[in-house]
Amino acid sequence: MSEANTKQLFAGIIEAANHEAQAALAKAQEDVEQIKASYAQRIEELNHKEEAIGIKQINQIKRSEEMTMRNLERRYRVSLTQRLRKMVIEETAKEMAALVGTQEYRSVLVEWIAEGAVGLDREEAQVNCSFREEIDDEMLREAEALVKKALGKVVKLKFGGAVLTGQGVEVVSMDGKVAYNNQVATRLIRFERKLKELMEGEPCREE
Numbered sequence: 487m488s489e490a491n492t493k494q495l496f497a498g499i500i501e502a503a504n505h506e507a508q509a510a511l512a513k514a515q516e517d518v519e520q521i522k523a524s525y526a527q528r529i530e531e532l533n534h535k536e537e538a539i540g541i542k543q544i545n546q547i548k549r550s551e552e553m554t555m556r557n558l559e560r561r562y563r564v565s566l567t568q569r570l571r572k573m574v575i576e577e578t579a580k581e582m583a584a585l586v587g588t589q590e591y592r593s594v595l596v597e598w599i600a601e602g603a604v605g606l607d608r609e610e611a612q613v614n615c616s617f618r619e620e621i622d623d624e625m626l627r628e629a630e631a632l633v634k635k636a637l638g639k640v641v642k643l644k645f646g647g648a649v650l651t652g653q654g655v656e657v658v659s660m661d662g663k664v665a666y667n668n669q670v671a672t673r674l675i676r677f678e679r680k681l682k683e684l685m686e687g688e689p690c691r692e693e
Contacts, residue, residue, distance in 0.1 A: 521558060575674055582670045583653060586618050595655055596625050598673075600632035602657030602666035603641050612646035614656045616669075621645050621655070 585591035599613055599621075613629075615621050626643040633641050643657075650656060654669030 517558075517562070521555060578674060579653075579670060583618075586653070592625065595619065595621065596628045596632065598655050598668040599625065599629035599643065599657060600636070602655065602668045603629060603633050603643060604637060605666040606657050606659060606664060608641070608659050608664070610642040610644070610660055611657050612644045612660060614646040614649050614658060616650040616653050617648045618653060619648065619655070 582591075585594070595615075602613070603611055613621055613626065623645075626645065630641055630643055633639060646658060650669060652669045652671050654667075654671075654673065656665050656667050656669065658665040
């Protein structure tokens with residue numbers, strides 16, 4: 487899948503997942519506002535007691551309260567970001583699983599096979615997939631053509647078998663010693679930075 491298509495896919499999933507994240511954010515914001523109100527009341531009470539406890543002690547208490555507020559907001563932000571990231575990964579895996587058997591997914595597999603062949607950099611290789619997918623000779627020839635078009639190199643691809651436990655493909659050297667893994671789970675890890683870029687600011691975009 488091209489970077490543009492991948493970004494579009496993740497962005498769409500984020501948009502759907504963001505509704506739940508916004509609900510969590512609203513609840514978190516309510517809690518923060520309650521703490522702020524309590525803090526404001528506490529400061530007001532302290533201001534009335536300046537003569538009794540002294541300005542220095544009041545300032546110390548204020549700094550402590552402010553630090554508590556900052557830590558609380560930081561914890562909510564980290565928790566929400568982690569939750570959204572987990573949702574995105576899970577929803578991406580579900581959506582990719584739902585594509586199996588479609589023409590769109592067939593094209594994705596051809597691209598992944600070609601990408602794996604380029605990354606493996608062997609004149610000949612075998613392609614493995616999971617039991618849920620089907621790889622035929624036509625797809626292998628299309629992948630070979632993509633490699634030749636991109637690099638001008640001729641590669642020979644053979645089907646190895648449906649031996650993978652997870653969705654996606656793997657391009658392996660004929661001796662089995664080197665492999666380029668293009669399974670969905672591996673690609674999600676590979677796009678870790680892209681996921682972070684796509685999610686950055688999402689929960690707070692509407693704040």
